Amino acid sequence: MKKHNFSAGPCILPQEVLQQASEAVLNFNNDDLSLIEISHRSKPFVAVMEKARNLVLELLNLENKGYQVLFLQGGASMQFLMTAYNLLDKKAAYLNTGTWASNAIKEAKMFGEVVEVASSKDQNFNYIPKNYSIPSDADYFHSTSNNTIFGTQLKEFPEFEGVNVCDMSSDIFSRMLDFSKFDLIYAGAQKNMGPAGATLVVIKEDILGKVEREIPSILNYQTHIGKESMFNTPPVFAVYVSMLTLEWLKNLGGIPFIEKVNEKKAALLYAEIDRNPLFKGIVAKEDRSTMNATFALVDENMTSVFDGLWKSAGINGLNGHRSVGGYRASMYNALPLYSVQVLVDVMQELERNV
Structure with a gap:
């Protein structure tokens, strides 16, 4: 898979x-x-x-x-x-x-x-x-x-x-x-x-x-x-x-079609970042990228547990850049909405396990 x-x-x-x-x-x-x-x-x-x-x-x-x-x-x-x-x-x-x-x-x-x-x-x-x-x-x-x-x-x-x-x-x-x-x-x-x-x-x-x-x-x-x-x-x-x-x-359907898909993916992930008390966004909300969502754990002591969860779920490439830290979810055109949902599910699983 x-x-x-x-x-x-x-x-x-x-x-x-x-x-x-x-x-x-x-x-x-x-x-x-x-x-x-x-x-x-x-x-x-x-x-x-x-x-x-x-x-x-x-x-x-x-x-x-x-x-x-x-x-x-x-x-x-x-x-x-x-x-x-x-x-x-x-x-x-x-x-x-x-x-x-x-x-x-x-x-x-x-x-x-x-x-x-x-x-x-x-x-x-x-x-x-x-x-x-x-x-x-x-x-x-x-x-x-x-x-x-x-x-x-x-x-x-x-x-x-x-x-x-x-x-x-x-x-x-x-x-x-x-x-x-x-x-x-x-x-x-x-x-x-x-x-x-x-x-x-x-x-x-x-x-x-x-x-x-x-x-x-x-x-x-x-x-x-x-x-x-x-x-x-x-x-x-x-x-x-x-x-x-x-x-x-x-x-x-060209750019008009893919723009709507990209907006749905970004909205799904950012909504979870803002809702879930274990996570926080890194950049100003009005300037958030649709392509690259950066976020971090409120408590860095939970890093190893969260990393284990997302890796077990088959997620790749989530670590943030070394100059920023935290996590970065790049949601380019070919990434399906389903993959974003898997990430959101993992974030919610972490919340339930606290």
């Missing part, structure tokens, strides 16, 4: 996607060749890449709006660098809501002035800053939509008439947004879309080519756009599984 996988990443994937992917590794397209041994220039894989890119635009409702889709490598960490390399001319504005935002700021400082418009570091990133202003002359504004480690999520994005950049690594395709308000979106596939190894970049082409510096080919978005995301050998397996996952999501 498959475990209830609350791992923060690599993420849980749909069972049917795993089945299709495993078959393709053995025999792709009935060609008696493995997916991972065919040429990335072959027609079968070019078709995979094309379909994956088109599905991204379709699901985000960005078709025919001047956006390009890239599947790159290096994770979101590479995008911290590439974003600034390609867009930062003089000054950029960043909202600091966690570890990954802090890392993005660090990389950007190598290319120009960085204005940290607000930060929640003063309380270990347990809330989302509000009522801050963004310099109108900033080359771009960078935010992180969901903070995997700390369990916070931006519910509203600030109005900024300039270039908007967003790291959506851990909640991409999970909720309805007006994605056309963003000029560049990037996301590591391993949080909500596929296996580790691919990084999704969705970029409005007209924001490029405005910095004076010379950009190395491999780090230049225009290079990858010109080669239709095939400048160098792409992560074939990761792109293929991402395509399957996007197809799975489309067939379910």
Whole structure:
């Protein structure tokens, strides 16, 4: 029996996607060749890449709006660098809501002035800053939509008439947004879309080519756009599984459908955290993430008993990040509501045994 996988990443994937992917590794397209041994220039894989890119635009409702889709490598960490390399001319504005935002700021400082418009570091990133202003002359504004480690999520994005950049690594395709308000979106596939190894970049082409510096080919978005995301050998397996996952999501009813499912999962778990006297939430209620719920035991002496219960129930990946402690339940798109109910049942069992 498959475990209830609350791992923060690599993420849980749909069972049917795993089945299709495993078959393709053995025999792709009935060609008696493995997916991972065919040429990335072959027609079968070019078709995979094309379909994956088109599905991204379709699901985000960005078709025919001047956006390009890239599947790159290096994770979101590479995008911290590439974003600034390609867009930062003089000054950029960043909202600091966690570890990954802090890392993005660090990389950007190598290319120009960085204005940290607000930060929640003063309380270990347990809330989302509000009522801050963004310099109108900033080359771009960078935010992180969901903070995997700390369990916070931006519910509203600030109005900024300039270039908007967003790291959506851990909640991409999970909720309805007006994605056309963003000029560049990037996301590591391993949080909500596929296996580790691919990084999704969705970029409005007209924001490029405005910095004076010379950009190395491999780090230049225009290079990858010109080669239709095939400048160098792409992560074939990761792109293929991402395509399957996007197809799975489309067939379910797309983002509008999965958003409702995700809201039900989060509501179920947070209701138990707030009701059960043995547990407490870690972050501000209004900023709670739908994807990553962080919570802790009121009495840490009960840790070994609770850990034994959830592990016996077939639950995986519930331990919190070392910088936060407690527990973290990551409820990505493919996690069924039933798995959340199992966790809630375990929490209630602990309460009965006190």
